[in-house]
Amino acid sequence: MNAISYNFAYLDEQTKREIRRALLKALAIPGHQVPFASREMPLARGWGTGGMQVTAAVIGRDDVLKVIDQGADDTTNAVSIRQFFGRVAGVRTTTRTEEATLIQTRHRIPETPLRPGQIMVYQVPQPEPLWRLEPSRAETRRLHALAEYGIMHVKLYEDIARHGRITLAYDYPVLVHGRYVMSPSPIPAFDNPKLHRSPAIHLFGAGREKRIYAVPPYTDVVSLAFEDHPFRPWKAEAACALCGSTDTYLDEIVIDDRGTRRYVCSDTDWCERRRAQGRPV
Amino acid sequence: MTETPLLRVRNLSVRFGALAAVDGVSFDLWSGEVVALVGESGSGKTTLLRSIHGFIPPTAGSILYRSDRFGEVELTHLDEPRRRLLARTEWGFVHQNPRDGLRLSHSAGANVGERLMGAGARHWGTIRAQALAWLDRVEIDPGRIDDLPRTFSGGMQQRLQIARVLVTKPRLVLMDEPTGGLDVSVQARLLDLLRRLVAELGLSVILVTHDLGVARLLAQRILVMQRGRVVEAGLTDQVLDDPQHPYSQLLVSSVLVA
Numbered sequence: 196m197n198a199i200s201y202n203f204a205y206l207d208e209q210t211k212r213e214i215r216r217a218l219l220k221a222l223a224i225p226g227h228q229v230p231f232a233s234r235e236m237p238l239a240r241g242w243g244t245g246g247m248q249v250t251a252a253v254i255g256r257d258d259v260l261k262v263i264d265q266g267a268d269d270t271t272n273a274v275s276i277r278q279f280f281g282r283v284a285g286v287r288t289t290t291r292t293e294e295a296t297l298i299q300t301r302h303r304i305p306e307t308p309l310r311p312g313q314i315m316v317y318q319v320p321q322p323e324p325l326w327r328l329e330p331s332r333a334e335t336r337r338l339h340a341l342a343e344y345g346i347m348h349v350k351l352y353e354d355i356a357r358h359g360r361i362t363l364a365y366d367y368p369v370l371v372h373g374r375y376v377m378s379p380s381p382i383p384a385f386d387n388p389k390l391h392r393s394p395a396i397h398l399f400g401a402g403r404e405k406r407i408y409a410v411p412p413y414t415d416v417v418s419l420a421f422e423d424h425p426f427r428p429w430k431a432e433a434a435c436a437l438c439g440s441t442d443t444y445l446d447e448i449v450i451d452d453r454g455t456r457r458y459v460c461s462d463t464d465w466c467e468r469r470r471a472q473g474r475p476v
Numbered sequence: 477m478t479e480t481p482l483l484r485v486r487n488l489s490v491r492f493g494a495l496a497a498v499d500g501v502s503f504d505l506w507s508g509e510v511v512a513l514v515g516e517s518g519s520g521k522t523t524l525l526r527s528i529h530g531f532i533p534p535t536a537g538s539i540l541y542r543s544d545r546f547g548e549v550e551l552t553h554l555d556e557p558r559r560r561l562l563a564r565t566e567w568g569f570v571h572q573n574p575r576d577g578l579r580l581s582h583s584a585g586a587n588v589g590e591r592l593m594g595a596g597a598r599h600w601g602t603i604r605a606q607a608l609a610w611l612d613r614v615e616i617d618p619g620r621i622d623d624l625p626r627t628f629s630g631g632m633q634q635r636l637q638i639a640r641v642l643v644t645k646p647r648l649v650l651m652d653e654p655t656g657g658l659d660v661s662v663q664a665r666l667l668d669l670l671r672r673l674v675a676e677l678g679l680s681v682i683l684v685t686h687d688l689g690v691a692r693l694l695a696q697r698i699l700v701m702q703r704g705r706v707v708e709a710g711l712t713d714q715v716l717d718d719p720q721h722p723y724s725q726l727l728v729s730s731v732l733v734a
Contacts, residue, residue: 337556341556341557341560343560343594345564345590345591345593345594345595345596346590346593346594348593348598349579349582349586349589349590349593352585352586352589352593352600352603353582353583353585353586355600356583356585356586356604356621356622357622421598421599421600422598422599422600423599423600423601424600
């Protein structure tokens with residue numbers, strides 16, 4: 196029996212053109228959320244449909260695709276999205292960061308520094324950084340338009356009042372190009388500095404919320420903070436149990452019923468290659 | 477005193493369809509002056525106040541405001557960015573219900589600090605210190621700075637709202653029944669506090685109230701409104717002791733004497 200044949204990269208050409216137009220606009224106005232007509236994808240909203248649509252719109256036959264889920268190449272979401280594009284676009288896939296031309300990611304930026312020409316595609320659950328502070332979307336759009344971002348600091352103020360420091364560990368709001376406050380998607384705050392003047396292109400797709408935004412290469416991306424409480428990217432005070440790395444973002448894993456913990460690199464590609472180079476603990 | 481009034485309202489009208497809620501109102505507000513708008517409910521006091529602040533666009537008329545930043549501006553034609561900037565720096569609006577003017581899911585300190593952060597303050601220690609000083613000034617225990625306003629009593633919430641509005645040292649404060657819904661003893665303390673703060677900060681205030689006692693205590697001048705029109709205006713004592721318009725006479729004579 197013949198397999199059902201899809202258009203290249205699943206989406207029809209008109210849809211891809213529409214998404215590309217939104218992407219171009221998003222790149223022209225760094226950090227600004229551009230509405231787009233989010234399509235149904237063959238998986239549930241909230242599982243990365245925004246990122247998948249952006250990937251489908253920008254992927255070409257020569258691209259090499261890497262998909263990561265919380266830093267890992269081998270978890271369900273990463274495996275199925277990678278297989279999906281392998282099937283509907285027939286592109287080469289990889290787990291190696293530097294080999295990839297296109298990296299779709301859920302909530303991490305790879306430890307390997309990105310290079311010019313690479314495209315990062317983020318899956319975004321909530322594109323609006325002001326959403327917990329201002330319930331009306333009409334009003335948040337107005338606040339963005341007028342660059343009234345005082346309320347963003349209210350949340351940070353309270354963190355310091357309660358805990359003595361900013362405890363926001365992920366989805367830490369950033370100011371892009373000195374103009375728009377943007378949600379970097381739920382990447383750890385540890386990854387925020389990697390966005391600052393990054394040589395790669397960063398595209399953010401929120402499928403359920405129907406928004407696309409972007410950070411073009413070499414753009415200022417500054418994490419919000421107070422003068423007397425500067426931004427501090429947080430990570431666990433430990434070394435990776437597998438590769439011994441101390442400067443990467445670590446996952447905390449509870450390994451028995453007595454609460455014993457073990458820390459391993461969240462970026463599996465980085466960790467595996469460090470071990471292959473013979474640098475285990 | 478300066479030469480021109482802080483605020484000049486001319487022939488201001490606000491219509492809701494066929495209903496003229498505010499109908500050709502004109503008055504001046506001078507710097508450092510407290511003017512009370514009195515009248516029965518439905519007479520257009522609150523609508524007038526809200527249209528001056530820009531919550532409701534006026535249908536006709538003009539409002540001239542002498543701004544520190546922009547010089548004299550016509551508020552009915554002012555562009556939104558500048559109007560909002562004025563609203564969060566030079567003006568303050570005290571809502572009748574403190575829940576409308578507060579962020580209930582954020583702490584008292586954040587509520588006071590929000591206006592400062594909105595005006596560009598980015599030093600946590602300074603914001604914190606100012607919030608503490610203002611809580612003290614409105615007689616809220618500074619130890620409650622990190623408590624949520626919903627755990628406060630009605631009177632405390634109202635004082636917190638006042639602290640939040642006054643922290644950026646506005647020039648013009650619009651108050652919509654600030655003592656409404658509070659019991660008499662709490663009202664008295666709040667009025668005392670308001671009178672002191674208004675004098676200390678040299679605020680210009682437009683105060684909407686239906687309580688003539690509040691007007692007598694705080695205001696230098698009174699505008700009596702009926703069906704959207706100002707039927708009588710004058711010095712507080714003059715209007716209250718010797719009302720000329722039949723409606724003002726009715727209003728004055730209907731005050732309950734305990």
